[in-house]
Structure formats: C-alpha cells, structure tokens
Amino acid sequence: MKGDTAMDKRRGGQRYCPRCKIIVETRVRLEGYSQPEFHGIPAKKRQILCGTDAEGPNGCGTKWFTLEILEDQVLWTAGKKG
Numbered sequence: 001m002k003g004d005t006a007m008d009k010r011r012g013g014q015r016y017c018p019r020c021k022i023i024v025e026t027r028v029r030l031e032g033y034s035q036p037e038f039h040g041i042p043a044k045k046r047q048i049l050c051g052t053d054a055e056g057p058n059g060c061g062t063k064w065f066t067l068e069i070l071e072d073q074v075l076w077t078a079g080k081k082g
C-alpha cells in the first residue's frame, strides 16, 4: 500500500530512551500521532521509536509516547491551583 515507506519514518531527533537509558537517535511514528487534551490543555501526542528504521535498527526498537504542551499553559494551569 505504501510504496515509499520513507514518508512515515520521520526523524524524531535525539531523545532519551526509557529502555536504553541513554539519549538515542529516534523516529516519530505518524500512526501514533494524536492531539489529546491534557488537563484541558491542547497537547500533541507522538509515538517515538528507538532506532533509525521502523524495526528499530541502531536502537532497541522500544516505542513510547511523548506529550508536547506549551510551557506557558502548564505554568498557567499550575499557578491557577490553590
């Protein structure tokens, strides 16, 4: 179906892998992308893969999620408490 698989192997850059316990080269898996709300804050959820290919060569192949939110909104939400 996907002729060019390079399209869904976006560079995730250097990230900390929870299994390798080191900073590794990663890829972002597009199918794991969503925009959930985190405590009412719009966030970007991405699935990260440890490795430089879909099967995880040059990495352990572990997949995990990251949640990206604006710092300002976190501080605002935290400051609002109490």
Ligand SMILES: [Zn+2]
Binding pocket: 017, 018, 019, 020, 021, 024, 050, 059, 060, 061, 062
């Ligand atoms: Zn790893």
